[in-house]
Amino acid sequence: MIDVGIIGGSGYTGAELIRLLSGHPEAEIKVVTSRRFEGKKVSEVHTHLKSITGLVYEGVETSKVAEVSDIVFTAVPHGTTSEYVPELIESGVSVVDLSADYRLKPEEYERVYSRKADKRDAVYGLCELHPEVFEAKLVANPGCYPTGAVLAVAPLVDNGTIESIVFDSKSGITGSGADPTATSHYPTLAENIIPYKMTTHRHKAEIVQELGRLGNARISFTPHVIPAMRGILTTAHVFVKENLTSVEIESIYQDFYEDKPFIRLGAIPTLHSVRGSNFCDIGFEVEEDSDRIVVVSTIDNLIKGASGQAIQNMNLLFGLDERTGLFNAGLSP
Amino acid sequence: MIDVGIIGGSGYTGAELIRLLSGHPEAEIKVVTSRRFEGKKVSEVHTHLKSITGLVYEGVETSKVAEVSDIVFTAVPHGTTSEYVPELIESGVSVVDLSADYRLKPEEYERVYSRKADKRDAVYGLCELHPEVFEAKLVANPGCYPTGAVLAVAPLVDNGTIESIVFDSKSGITGSGADPTATSHYPTLAENIIPYKMTTHRHKAEIVQELGRLGNARISFTPHVIPAMRGILTTAHVFVKENLTSVEIESIYQDFYEDKPFIRLGAIPTLHSVRGSNFCDIGFEVEEDSDRIVVVSTIDNLIKGASGQAIQNMNLLFGLDERTGLFNAGLSP
Amino acid sequence: MIDVGIIGGSGYTGAELIRLLSGHPEAEIKVVTSRRFEGKKVSEVHTHLKSITGLVYEGVETSKVAEVSDIVFTAVPHGTTSEYVPELIESGVSVVDLSADYRLKPEEYERVYSRKADKRDAVYGLCELHPEVFEAKLVANPGCYPTGAVLAVAPLVDNGTIESIVFDSKSGITGSGADPTATSHYPTLAENIIPYKMTTHRHKAEIVQELGRLGNARISFTPHVIPAMRGILTTAHVFVKENLTSVEIESIYQDFYEDKPFIRLGAIPTLHSVRGSNFCDIGFEVEEDSDRIVVVSTIDNLIKGASGQAIQNMNLLFGLDERTGLFNAGLSP
């Protein structure tokens, strides 16, 4: 049994970690912390977890968390991990950090986030592309947009045939967290779609870094919020150097994602096929008489885009089948 | 031309007053105040009003507002009207107050709202039941729930045949205002329905007062918020002393609402027939072998339930046809 | 291992049976039929089930289904079960029928559905009230509205203190099935709420029958469709003969639902606490100076209101813990 600690367990990703780990046959949550809800039952804050977990939010120190845990998930805002991660790592526990703090190369992190990087080594936990996760001590769990975007086109970039890609991404609003904001206000978002940070979203740096490891391609990225709770659909407008047939592309994807149980290739997916699951569904269409291929990927931003992927990383870190506790169908409709 | 002032014009009801008055042939807004947005263009805060109004929010004193206005709409939170209404009335301008402060008899107000009442005389501005609005100086614009509930059953209560009524009301979230809250958070409200203040909502006192003027009936009231921006649908479960046929009921309603242009009788309505309009649609069904009649009414909570009704009151106060500037179809779908 | 057959497995309840049984440790689906999709993979019709099930819809005869199954779920429209159920029962397999055909006493069925009843004995499968399910051969799986309504008030009716109840129910649209209709058209339902069959819904007969077994109470029932995919929230306006305190009511509910793992008592629930789960959440509020108690229950209409409850019945029929394969948290938000 893997003993798990969760630091910052009151938000949406924390609640998903608790929900998913409650059904995990090889892991047990030993402690979950929250400053805001210290002393409250998890199931009072997240009522769907009633009868499922008897956990109570604690306000304990990092050292105490380290003591009772084999692995700790840190689900705190970027820039605040330095309060926890170094001490945890030094205590010898494994860490999967769900913030952005360890995802980029230090110099790139400092440029993009305008704050000092902790230069500790971490593995970028997009498991399908980073088999070396299994031997990491610190895993940087990927951002939600990069997960959908990178998985959508990695086989083609790796194949060396891409000239440029325009990622036009559409996300459910849970990506911005559990606290009410002007954008998450129902009368603002319902019956609407809201482009934001159209040329400046920080997740672009992750996409560029990860695709850059595979090949060259010019990357553009623009996100939107749609009236949905969960899910990211990424429309990748891919421009190729030389034309590929549908059959060739299919074979490129199948080879690349062989033995990757959470990648499902097929018809153009929508959010409904993945909501509530750890799957990433991918489909594509080749434009006739054109150098454009449109690739669409969908994920559940809170699962494959956050907590599910974090647990997938934990599975790999501890030598388990990556599917353990995660290989369930989503909820549709 | 009627010169209009609006105090507290930055919220949803303020924006609706501005939108509706922009198309009113006999009224002109002279001043609109907002402490929060002083100096900002109305159309920067409410972007749908761009090119429609050049008004700028002002932070001026009540006396200045009174000076340039024939009528003032006060759209401020209940309990804060005492800063404005007495001075306005004393300056001789007419006032339509959209808060709850003048809707109830003073002693009832003090019981329900636990604060001191201003004992000034006001007319309850549910125009269909209060023809005396035309000679008022101060109109208390009705609450959104009471507008839908009272109009739904007034003819039957007036007819003397009702034993008891259970009002089960469902409202869009704009009823709770433009500021984000835990309930208005999209991930909370989407795909949900939320009962609240199930036995304690203050609007019950208005319903009891207004129906009590017409006859005796035992009143129960429970509100819910639904995933919709606008609209209130009220399901009135009416229990009668002696059975009435559909034909009799239809005739009771037609007589009662003769010459009331904003009441439309017919099939069971939904929010879509009234959204964006000042209409109140009413339909009913008589249960076979039972003393129950189910009456359903729908209104747009921001129009007939707030700003539209306020303008309807203004029309009557100034001797205009009550339809002036208001008699347009809603937006559907 | 329990061998399972599903007749009529292409709709929403069929898909939920397949999804839930895929994760059930003691059951295995041997055959699933669909006339419309014969020969198609289940995962082509319900794409969220890709990689989860390799089943293919078959068009085989009832006798063949009976041959390979210990239990058969019939998920076909009411009035068509006679094609399947009698033959299945005679073959000696257990049947859980998800239609309305065996829920009512035959004479009542004939009155309400205007068609001939099959007079075969069946147990009404609301497990919390019918412990005798364990020895049934034919279980009539309850309707979605009755499940929410009956569970909400059964303890109070059983207690003998109720005078009358007005059930005002609000359902997600999946209750009306997977085929597009005028009501399920997005522009009709979004931003709306639609009352229907306000005094004539057939589910009332089930509610009356089941509560009538426990005590006397006058029942009214009116359903509405809300803009939500899943879930039923039932607002029960309960009028009592003599007043009860909150403490007394709590104790009545706790006693009645002791050892019922899928009933969760507590704060007023919403759809979000149960969506995706087999739980029924119940909360109440006592009106001051009044004989009214408002009880609210929520269920997922496709799970506790259909397929989950069907599996709960299967568990009981086969001597398993009723939680087997079902005791997971829902998906929220």
Place this chain on the structure above:
Amino acid sequence: MIDVGIIGGSGYTGAELIRLLSGHPEAEIKVVTSRRFEGKKVSEVHTHLKSITGLVYEGVETSKVAEVSDIVFTAVPHGTTSEYVPELIESGVSVVDLSADYRLKPEEYERVYSRKADKRDAVYGLCELHPEVFEAKLVANPGCYPTGAVLAVAPLVDNGTIESIVFDSKSGITGSGADPTATSHYPTLAENIIPYKMTTHRHKAEIVQELGRLGNARISFTPHVIPAMRGILTTAHVFVKENLTSVEIESIYQDFYEDKPFIRLGAIPTLHSVRGSNFCDIGFEVEEDSDRIVVVSTIDNLIKGASGQAIQNMNLLFGLDERTGLFNAGLSP
């Protein structure tokens, strides 16, 4: 007074024509036809129009429509206009056709729609780009996607600096009409976003034709349906040959759209600023250190994208100010 006929008035665009013309001071609807609803009141089919119009759907012949009309709006499916338009034109009435049949050059129409073109001369009624509308007899009212896409980038294409454009468009579901379909089924669309005809949508031909009149640019176009009733948001990823500053771009747009009352330039718009209005809102952001500009436009697909623009064309045809009867704010929220 302009006498108006509407052929095919029962769908969403028909209902919007009726709603908007009911408030038009210089036009009067003389006849509206519908085969399906012949003999029914318009307000029975579109209940929000009750008390607003007393019109009854008629099944009369084209010649009768021509007789009583100065102008006829044909709102029938593409490919069926030949039943009406030639006869109307020959009768001497003006026609605004809302189908696709006259939008493209005949040879292009035949290629794209695989049917014979009526080679009659028509003006493409995107008024902001086609001032010659005022002297047309037959106006081809633009498609909804092309309206949003072309208006978004016309000034830049006209300026000669564009290399290529990727249009990623997101539309409300009313664009696909009033009849329920698998895609418009609420459980399919809610909490979802659905890409479709990603490389093959016929509206691309209109976009290419209209932008081609202004300059050279490589065009890609991919549409999506979002969970919204109304509105199209177009994200135009524009790649330029040489960089432009924000100030330069602003000035290019302001010059191009000077005196175009329905174009509003400013901050990045959303659907909420235009829903219910005839405005097209446009905003942009220049990516730093890049040749990409992201331009966003929003329209109400049923108004500026269909019926409102049709009336704007009528206004111009009859020498009225193009704003007549159309210059109102939308409904927000």
